[in-house]
């Protein structure tokens with residue numbers, strides 16, 4: 001699957017966002033070495049603080065499917081017209097969550113942070129330098 005298709009998968013996922021409080025739907029798509037795509041979207045909660053981000057949902061789904069590595073690429077898409085249309089970058093907790101499955105498989109996935117006019121491409125290790133992960137507990 002091309003980067004464009006991965007971004008399209010993230011955008012499709014955002015259509016199912018449950019984000020009535022922020023009105024900020026987000027979609028994430030994870031691409032694995034075997035070609036599988038796992039998507040997620042943000043799921044908010046009336047308590048606000050219990051809200052879950054799109055990337056965290058996607059990683060949870062992947063782990064629940066038995067995936068323990070092979071994460072190669074990630075696309076994250078937010079709504080148009082917000083934040084000056086700048087590329088959306090994963091929040092701190094999502095960086096840590098992504099690092100868990102990445103480090104399990106020994107990969108440093110490329111993160112496609114999608115904006116209205118540009119796609120910012122960063123390695124997860126650039127977003128989370130010196131991250132703590134499962135390898136530390138071996």
Ligand code: THU
Nearest residue numbers: 022024026042053054089090091
């Ligand atoms: N959100 C994500 O799903 N992913 C991110 O990378 C940033 C923020 C969600 C959380 C919340 O539901 C909404 O976007 C506004 O912060």
